[in-house]
Amino acid sequence: MFKRLLVALDGSENSARASQAALELAEKLKAELIVLHAIIPPALYYHTEISPEGLVIEPPTHEKEIDLYLEYARRVGHGIVDGTLSEAKKRGITVKAGIP
Secondary structure (H helix, E strand, O other), X not given: OOOEEEEEOOOOHHHHHHHHHHHHHHHHHOOEEEEEOOOOOOHHHOOEEEEOOEEEEOOOOOHHXXXXXXXXXXXXXXXXXXXXXXXXHHOOOOEEEEOO
């Protein structure tokens, strides 16, 4: 039926329930499980304006701060997905993680 399942986790209680459902389904179907956590860059570093050509987003001005934020956000993301990865491996489920 399904060869791959994707579950997106954000650390909430609902995503924990989604994780458990995805683990059970992947195990039952013998499907590969892909675990995703999305990182949203801090919007305050972006200046947006409307030009005649359309929406323009200027590049961030504080690259060092953005790099620090992304490093932190990735660590948090790994903390969110690691439990699901570990449980999948215990159950013999082929699993991949995606954190940008």
